[in-house]
Amino acid sequence: MEIVVCIKQVPDTTEVKIDPVKNTLIRDGVPSIVNPFDEYAMEAAVRIKEQCGAKITVLTMGPPQAASALRKCLAMGADEAVLVSDRAVAGADTLATSFTLAKAIEKIGKPDIIFCGKMAIDGDTAQVGPGIAEHLGLPQTTYVQKIREVSPHRLIVERVSDSGHELVSIPLPCVVTVDKAIGEPRYPSVKGSINASRQEIITWTAADIEAPPDKTGLNGSCTQVMRIFTPQIQKHNEMLSAESDEALCDLLLAKLQEAKIV
Amino acid sequence: MPTAELIVFLIITFLTVLLFVQAVSKKLKFIRLGAKENRSDHPGKRFANFCANVLGQRKLLQEPYGFIHFFIFWGFIFIALGEIPFILERVFPNITIPILGTSPYFYLIKEILASLVFIGLIVGLIRRWIIRPARLYLSFEAALVVILIYGVIITEWLTSGAKLALMGSHPAYSLDFIYNLVAGFFAGASAESLTTTISFLWWIHVFILYAFAVYIPNSKHLHILATPFNSYFASLKPVGGQIEPMNLEDENLKEYGVGRIENFTWKQLLDSFACGECGRCMDNCPANISGKPLNPKQLLSRTLKDHLLEKGAVMNKLGITSTGEENAEALKPYTTGYSETGQVLNKKLIGDIVSREEIWSCTTCMACQTLCPVSNEHVNKIIDMRRYEVMNENNYAHELQLAFRNVEAKYNPWGVSWSERASWAKDLDVQTMKEAGDQEVEYLYWVGCAGSFDDRAKKVSVAVAKILKAAGVNFAILGREEKCCGDFIRRAGNEYLFGLMVKDNINTLNNYKVKKIITACPHCLNTLKNDYPAFGGNYEVIHHTQFINDLIKSGKLTLNKNVEMPKQKIVYHDSCYLGRYQQEFEAPRALYRMVPGVELIEMDRNHNKSFCCGAGGGRMWLEENIGERINNMRVDQALAKEPQAIGANCPYCITMLEDGIKDRADAEHAVPVIDPAELIVKMI
CATH class of the missing domain: 3.40.50 (Rossmann fold)
Known part of the structure; x- marks a missing residue:
């Protein structure tokens, strides 16, 4: 079985602080990490590899530094790593990114499963995974929480939706985006990390994957970021307390009525 | 000496030498199975160590009973020297051996020491069999060697005393109070009976002496031969800087740490033979005392040695000459299928021989090594085995993995956000190196993870910073740029993660041209001072208590002695x-x-x-x-x-x-x- 896992290197947003004066994100010195949801995608792929054998190729698009994110995935159990790095693909939105990744996947071969995290923590769009599926014309299932069954031509997965849980049977090849419930990503073994640090990262340019300039990078993007800012969050919290639960309910009701909510 | 006797003497001497050499070379072959390590540099320093620790018995004299060993050691040397005239004078009656055969002072000193050995062994026996401290093992070996030594000493006294009685007087023996005492007992005996007695006792003596010589290299008392070498080859590095870096760039390195006995270096193997089983290590080992499975003496003198003797014998028999660096794959042809030798070769050092609980019980407190009189290095062995478990087998405690993860992601084992590292100092007006910019900064205050994130330790950090400021010290901290120094990571066997931290920290420190570092954490202190030089970080590192003393002595910090303090x-x-x-x-x-x-x-x-x-x-x-x-x-x-x-x-x-x-x-x-x-x- 051939699996491609698409990942993204993101700034560790838990460490990103807001400049109180300029109201912008301070990215200075913030370490880059593998997008946490993509680690879950890696974990899903590695579990299938352990269960029924598979070759895992981990794929990302980004600057040369993104190689370190790929190495972490190699340490977790990926067999090969591909980095699409080219000025021509820089500044891409989700449309251009998913197009570029789709072209890279075509060059990799004909994978049976393409795993993505459900979204990246820096953009929160959750569009790249589905975009890849559309560009490749493959079926997709998103927000997957459990892989129940893997057979040569079909996956049976559980996914979560607004209306509840769904059991989905999807033919291969397909695109799957995963949620955290899929299983805690493993901590790579030291040996795995050392081997990964020695392994070669395959690097492709836009030309290598035959991606036309008008469909990649800024040129291929149909959306553009005009400004990044931190919204003012105004919270008014009030803790209510009363002697009994009934009294507390009455107090809460009075407050809600006062605020004209009920 | 009559020809027949001479032939017998030469034959048994030859046999003794042969058996002795065979036994020693067998042990040497075991030691040579170990990995390479250069311990021959700085011969001058090594010789000085040898003089202090072997000739001077430095560490033994630090304990109440140690002086007994001092006398036994020097007694042995003089008794051995006394054997030269004792044997040669009978074999070649016409030759005179200078000093040893002529000086009354030599005999005086020898006899004083021999008497002390005589008494010392009695004290030793009393301690072993009557007082019985837990650290001393009761063994047949220990009893046998005492019997042999007494045999050697007593037969020598009797023979020489009889000889003196026969000769009436001997200028060299004039001050020898024992010979004279014994001669007194023989007074009145006929010359003939004395000659027979001397001959009989001399032969008994020679047999006991030779038995002793053959017994030594075949028993735990090989300690006598191995220790002088072990002392000479002892590490010259400070006790906190003896962990060898691993070359992780080396793609031929397929096995990390020590998972097979022959992966230890020859010096690490020699340690086991040098151990005299005195038990100072186990008496001061917190793991041992608190009832954990680790007993440093048992580990070196029994567990590892016995395994080396067993596996080494099989390896030597099969002609496997491992240098310790080769892959376990190399042993495969010998271990497939069922065979006794295969079983021995298949024993796992960690698991079958040394338990995991043993290697993880060590706190690296160094009590064992500091007190060991024979310069054994216990802690490195444990760290080498931890390396195998962590780096090779990925087999270690979950909670340790969490600490590693935290360091990897947050650069501190607590797992607190790295950007909070300087928060403890936010009200203190302490500058960071970055803020100092081009300004000359004399001292870096290395706060460490505990000092930065642990609420209790933060109070010490604040106190130190306030003292430094009060004394007008030109210092700065690294703030968010400081990362875990790697102390615990390295000692827990994760040389890879340690390497990542060291690289980043040295880059930062060298970038700011840091020369002098003050720290309140002895662990950071040791790592920065003793571990970092091998990676290109050379700094003068000082503990805050040392630095504050200096500040007070130099008058930079004056203390208000009138302050109201509780008694x-x-x-x-x-x-x-x-x-x-x-x-x-x-x-x-x-x-x-x-x-x-x-x-x-x-x-x-x-x-x-x-x-x-x-x-x-x-x-x-x-x-x-x-x-x-x-x-x-x-x-x-x-x-x-x-x-x-x-x-x-x-x-x-x-x-x-x-x-x-x-x-x-x-x-x-x-x-x-x-x-x-x-x-x-x-x-x-």
Whole structure:
């Protein structure tokens, strides 16, 4: 079985602080990490590899530094790593990114499963995974929480939706985006990390994957970021307390009525 | 000597030499199975160590019974020298051996020492069989060797005494009080009977002596031969800097750490043969004393040695000449299928021979090595085996993995956001190196993870910073750029992650051209000072207690002695990493003594024999599930002195002791743990 896992290197947003004066994100010195949801995608792929054998190729698009994110995935159990790095693909939105990744996947071969995290923590769009599926014309299932069954031509997965849980049977090849419930990503073994640090990262340019300039990078993007800012969050919290639960309910009701909510 | 006797003598001498050489070379072959390691540099320093530790018996003399060994050692040397005239004068009656055969003073000294050996062995026997301290093993070997030595000494005395009686007088024996005493017993015996007696006793003596010579290299008493070499080849590095870096760039390196006995270096294997089983290590090992499976003496002198003897014999028989660096694959042809040799070769060093609990019990407190009279290096072996478990087998405690993960992601084992590293100092107006920019900064204050993130240790960091500012010291911190120094990571066997931290930290430090570092954490201190040089980081590192002493001595810091301080007895706890590792015992004590109202008292275990708090070597991050808790034991030792406070100088110790107090003392007996800086800061 051939699996491609698409990942993204993101700034560790838990460490990103807001400049109180300029109201912008301070990215200075913030370490880059593998997008946490993509680690879950890696974990899903590695579990299938352990269960029924598979070759895992981990794929990302980004600057040369993104190689370190790929190495972490190699340490977790990926067999090969591909980095699409080219000025021509820089500044891409989700449309251009998913197009570029789709072209890279075509060059990799004909994978049976393409795993993505459900979204990246820096953009929160959750569009790249589905975009890849559309560009490749493959079926997709998103927000997957459990892989129940893997057979040569079909996956049976559980996914979560607004209306509840769904059991989905999807033919291969397909695109799957995963949620955290899929299983805690493993901590790579030291040996795995050392081997990964020695392994070669395959690097492709836009030309290598035959991606036309008008469909990649800024040129291929149909959306553009005009400004990044931190919204003012105004919270008014009030803790209510009363002697009994009934009294507390009455107090809460009075407050809600006062605020004209009920 | 008659020809027939001479032939017999030559034959048994030849056989003895042959058996002796065979036994020694067999052991040498085992030692040579080990990996390469250069221990021949700086012959001058090595010889000096040899003189102090072997000829001078330095470490033995530090213990009450040690002087007995001193006399036994020197007694042996003189008894051995005395054997030269004793044997040669009979074999070649016409030759005169200068000094040894002629000097009455030589015989006087020899006899004084031999008598002391005689008495010393009795004391030894009393200790082993009557007092029976736990650290000494009762064994047939120990009894047999005493019998042989007595045999050698007594038959020599009797023979020479009889000889003196026969000759009437002998200028060389004039001061030999024993020979004269024995000669007195023989007075009146006929010349004929004396000649027969001398001949008979001489032969008995030679047989016992030769039996002894053959027995030594075949028993634990090989210690006598191995120790001088072990002392000479002992590590010249400071005790905190003896962990060898691994070349992880080397793609041929497929096995990390030591998972097979022959992967130890030859010097590590020699250690086992040098062990005299005195038990100083186990008597001071916190793991052993608290009932954990690790017993450093057992590990070296029995567990590892027995395994080496067994596996080495098989390897030598099969002609496997491992240099220790080769892959386990190389052993495959010998281990497939069922065979006795295969079974021996298949034994796993970790698991079958040494238990995992043993290697993870060590706190790297260095009590064993510091007190070991034969210069054995116990801790490195344990770290090498941990490396195998962590790096090769990925088999180690979950909680340790969490600490590694935290360091990887947040650069500190607590897992607190790295960007909060300088938060402790936000109200103190302490500059960072980055803020200092082009300004010259003399000292870097290395705060460490504990000092930055642990609420208790932060109070010490604040005190230190306030003192430095009060003394007008030109210093800065690294703030968010500081990362875990890697102390516990390295000692827990993760050389890879350690390497990542070291690389980043050295880059940062060298980038700011840091030369001098002050730190309040003895673990950071040791790692920065002793581990970093091998990676290109060379700094002068000083503990805050040392630095504050310097500030006071040089007049840069004046203390207000009129400050109102409570009268209190403080019992002082030496941290391993400042005490044994840096041999700094005085600086913290001096600071406590400067504080009005403080009476500084000692625990029974102090200085080099101080008892670990239980947190070193990664133990801080591991659950303590076996035996008694080490920190609780230390707290018991401290509270026995009925102090009002416990003095400590290390953030790990402070945490461990405070936890122990919560566990052990009720509210009435609970005492605080105080770093000296916390008292000094009140006097500025």
